[in-house]
Amino acid sequence: xxxxxxxxxxxxxxxxxxxxxxxxxxxxxxxxxxxxxxxxxxxxxxxxxxxxxxxxxxxxxxxxxxxxxxxxxxxxxxxxxxxxxxxxxxxxxxxxxxxxxxxxxxxxxxxxxxxxxxxxxxxxxxxxxxxxxxxxxxxxxxxxxxxxxxxxxxxxxxxxxxxxxxxxxxxxxxxxxxxxxxxxxxxxxxxxxxxxxxxxxxxxxxxxxxxxxxxxxxxxxxxxxxxxxxxxxxxxxxxxxxxxxxxxxxxxxxxxxxxxxxxxxxxxxxxxxxxxxxxxxxxxxxxxxxxxxxxxxxxxxxxxxxxxxxxxxxxxxxxxxxxxxxxxxxxxxxxxxxxxxxxxxxxx
Amino acid sequence: xxxxxxxxxxxxxxxxxxxxxxxxxxxxxxxxxxxxxxxxxxxxxxxxxxxxxxxxxxxxxxxxxxxxxxxxxxxxxxxxxxxxxxxxxxxxxxxxxxxxxxxxxxxxxxxxxxxxxxxxxxxxxxxxxxxxxxxxxxxxxxxxxxxxxxxxxxxxxxxxxxxxxxxxxxxxxxxxxxxxxxxxxxxxxxxxxxxxxxxxxxxxxxxxxxxxxxxxxxxxxxxxxxxxxxxxxxxxxxxxxxxxxxxxxxxxxxxxxxxxxxxxxxxxxxxxxxxxxxxxxxxxxxxxxxxxxxxxxxxxxxxxxxxxxxxxxxxxxxxxxxxx
Numbered sequence: 001x002x003x004x005x006x007x008x009x010x011x012x013x014x015x016x017x018x019x020x021x022x023x024x025x026x027x028x029x030x031x032x033x034x035x036x037x038x039x040x041x042x043x044x045x046x047x048x049x050x051x052x053x054x055x056x057x058x059x060x061x062x063x064x065x066x067x068x069x070x071x072x073x074x075x076x077x078x079x080x081x082x083x084x085x086x087x088x089x090x091x092x093x094x095x096x097x098x099x100x101x102x103x104x105x106x107x108x109x110x111x112x113x114x115x116x117x118x119x120x121x122x123x124x125x126x127x128x129x130x131x132x133x134x135x136x137x138x139x140x141x142x143x144x145x146x147x148x149x150x151x152x153x154x155x156x157x158x159x160x161x162x163x164x165x166x167x168x169x170x171x172x173x174x175x176x177x178x179x180x181x182x183x184x185x186x187x188x189x190x191x192x193x194x195x196x197x198x199x200x201x202x203x204x205x206x207x208x209x210x211x212x213x214x215x216x217x218x219x220x221x222x223x224x225x226x227x228x229x230x231x232x233x234x235x236x237x238x239x240x241x242x243x244x245x246x247x248x249x250x251x252x253x254x255x256x257x258x259x260x261x262x263x264x265x266x267x268x269x270x271x272x273x274x275x276x277x278x279x280x281x282x283x284x285x286x287x288x289x290x291x292x293x294x295x296x297x298x299x300x301x302x303x304x305x306x307x308x309x310x311x312x313x314x315x316x317x318x319x320x321x322x323x324x325x326x327x328x329x330x331x332x333x334x335x336x337x338x339x340x341x342x343x344x345x346x347x348x
Numbered sequence: 349x350x351x352x353x354x355x356x357x358x359x360x361x362x363x364x365x366x367x368x369x370x371x372x373x374x375x376x377x378x379x380x381x382x383x384x385x386x387x388x389x390x391x392x393x394x395x396x397x398x399x400x401x402x403x404x405x406x407x408x409x410x411x412x413x414x415x416x417x418x419x420x421x422x423x424x425x426x427x428x429x430x431x432x433x434x435x436x437x438x439x440x441x442x443x444x445x446x447x448x449x450x451x452x453x454x455x456x457x458x459x460x461x462x463x464x465x466x467x468x469x470x471x472x473x474x475x476x477x478x479x480x481x482x483x484x485x486x487x488x489x490x491x492x493x494x495x496x497x498x499x500x501x502x503x504x505x506x507x508x509x510x511x512x513x514x515x516x517x518x519x520x521x522x523x524x525x526x527x528x529x530x531x532x533x534x535x536x537x538x539x540x541x542x543x544x545x546x547x548x549x550x551x552x553x554x555x556x557x558x559x560x561x562x563x564x565x566x567x568x569x570x571x572x573x574x575x576x577x578x579x580x581x582x583x584x585x586x587x588x589x590x591x592x593x594x595x596x597x598x599x600x601x602x603x604x605x606x607x608x609x610x611x612x613x614x615x616x617x618x619x620x621x622x623x624x625x626x627x628x629x630x631x632x633x634x635x636x637x638x639x640x641x642x643x644x645x646x647x648x649x650x651x652x653x654x655x656x657x658x659x660x661x662x663x664x665x666x667x668x669x670x671x672x
Contacts, residue, residue: 078421110453110454111452111453111454114451114452115452115453119452119453120453121453123420123453123454123455128417128420128453128455129449129452129453129455131444131445131448132444133440133444136413136440136441136444136445138413139409139410139412139413139414139416139417139441140413140414140416140417140420140441140445141417142410142413142414142417143413143414143415143416143417143418143419143420143421143425144417144418144420144421145417146402146414146417146418147417147418147421147422147423148421149399150373150399150400150418150423151423157417169409170409170410170413170440173405173407173409173410173413174409174410174413174414176405176407176410177404177405177407177410177414180405334450334451334454335450335451335487335488336450336488336490336511336512337450337456337457337458337511337512338511339511341450341454341456341511342456342458342511
């Protein structure tokens, strides 16, 4: 039996306006979702062309969840997005060409070839770079929230994790600490139902991951992760609550991982009927229909947004391909920080 | 100058930095109301309040991971592990995130983790370890091991000031046994700079932490037999003062590397290898290592005495070298 609140869909434009979004915002969200998917689709092509070393991961099916939450964040808020959360980087303003450069291990990627795939973040945009040990980012987000609390700042941290990551102690310790101290942090669970090949019921025994929130002393909410407006509404509520001193929320965005764990994985273990059901609620298609039905999205507008995104990504790819390879002689630089590295506004 | 115990010097250093810089805060289990298991932060919560002296839940992962997040947001966290042994629970956060974030993502992580370490009081396998070499092996972490009260204060202040994750190993056996003159004002002791604890001309003993005193006692005994021992206190294991070690080795031509950590993979191996690579021609005997055997730390006083290198072990080791 579910303990967490199961949030419903967003109905009308009126409801959306109440949540603080105008029509321009809605078109912006749609555009961000297209860029998110476009970046990953082109990344896939780059991988097949042999231009991406190592492996390649996408968040297909998670575009609404990542874009919805990121849109609800304030400019001074911070987050620790994971590898299914490309939409967060896009909404926060990371240039797609730098993402392609990162994929290819080039000098102009945010990590300059030192780390791969989505292990990156632009700290100027309030993001902290993830590690492969996914749940390990939750204590970091909690620590950011602790800093906001210590300094009495009106800022919120958002920590992402998957339903697989929910099995590890990091998730438990972070939520325990954040709960006891009512820290301004929102825990966002991208529940895409498979941790590599392991299905959710082998990761947790409750109906929802968010059911646990009750035990940590804060609210748990489950939302359809393919419904960008419902995700936005619930994320906004949680973030506003945290900002107002109301403590954490565990927001679970339910989706299905529409591709393998990484490119090498054909995900044979995901039942076909399940894929078909979730394909019918593709987040981008779903939002496009909503915009047509509720916000009078015209063919012209749609065409303009699509061609704009296409142009952006073509230019981005060209620019990334021109980015040089990193210089091997720089390998040992920067293992340790120098005092000048702390010469940033927030370290003063 | 005031005469302080090693423990009081640590408190003094921490208090000095917390008074000077409001970004510095302390977090750990029982550090607030109780003042810490060893009372290093006694009275701190009264002075700095509950949000700068934070009683954390029993959750080392959240403590060290939380410090990483807070540091990236511009604060200067100091975490206390109740015992150094418990750092195993926070391994990921030091090794996977804090150590690599600067190199990989350009984000410095200025945190200090205080680690009450070392044996000698029947703490057993989980309250006595010296895990510094495990962390010295990880690129991006610094390891500090003060031996004297003066260094305990100066090195702690340097560690807090440092823009990197620093593990500060405070030896529990020195807490109340060792007293010394400590300047009252704020000062820093640079990381990576060894000190000569005792000058000598025949044999160098390279060591750190509580073993500095074991070496010194052995040196006093050997002195009356006409063997002059130089005791080099590394102070910090990462970075370590290679130049000072090589200089001492070149002067004496015989060297014993001594540590309380276990032998295989202990940091002494790195020092011995470096001496062999860079000062081979200056040596008159093979480099000798003296360390704990490759076992967990035992509980029984009899067993623990057999485990931790004793003064007579150092005397015997040095004699062997002298006769070579």
